[in-house]
Amino acid sequence: MASDQPDKRKRSNLPLDTFGDFQYRQALAEEMLPMIGRLYRNNVHLMLYGKLLVNLSVSEIMQAHRFVREAEKNELSEFETYQVITFLSSLELGPSEVDIGIIAAAYLFDDKKITMEEFVGNSVKDLNRKKGFSFRRCPGCCFYGFGRIGRLLARLLVEDSGGGDNLRLRAIVVRKSGKEDLIKRANLLRTDSVRPFLKELSE
Incomplete structure (x- = not known):
């Protein structure tokens, strides 16, 4: 199978079942939607390289991932960002904007021997609501x-x-x-x- 892709990247390890791979990533994007919404209602705004993810459709989320791959020439996909969102959903975060793309990409290039869950926790530790994080309601x-x-x-x-x-x-x-x-x-x-x-x- 040729390694040339429409986004002009060279990929050495293409999935054998490209349609199955697409369907799986699509399913992950679908599962992101309720988590993104819950975090948003708690004033945690998730972003993907600066693009706000709230109120986006499944196809728009997938397009945002592809744009990042083209612009940054990396292999960031829904596999990584889904894990980041899942871990963030289990934390008690204060009002904030969190760029899941930057966190996921940083983990891909990180050589530390820690799990992604530990890496995400370290990345947002200053946003933990339990650490005396206070927020005054705006008028x-x-x-x-x-x-x-x-x-x-x-x-x-x-x-x-x-x-x-x-x-x-x-x-x-x-x-x-x-x-x-x-x-x-x-x-x-x-x-x-x-x-x-x-x-x-x-x-």
Whole structure:
């Protein structure tokens, strides 16, 4: 079997069953989703080389892994990151952003004789909630005006809401107008063509 891949990497050990390998990695990505969500609600934001993983689909998570392999020319895959997420889920972490890609890649190139679980624990030991980690709940904020900039900021706050301890949008003050104008602005929050909002907003 040729070692050339679409991402232009040379791989000496290709799986014999490439479709089976893909299905297994796909299954791992599916199992990541609930763990990523639970950690997010506890204000632990998981990232893969800077890309936030919350609210991504299975295919988007797999595409993010492939992008890392192409950019970094390493063999990082869902096999390694799944283990990192599993170990992180068993810890009591304080509010933080954890890049599982960097941790997994560092373990691949580490020559220490320790398990991945020990390596992950050492990497996030300063984030342990049991070590007196304190976090003050942020106050709410109010927007005055709801133009394009206001909508962009509102989307960022919604995307970063986490477990509710982050800065939360409590109210929006707009100029006196009719009901139709308010409905139009709410729709623009969802469908603005300049920066479409792909997340979910409740009515």
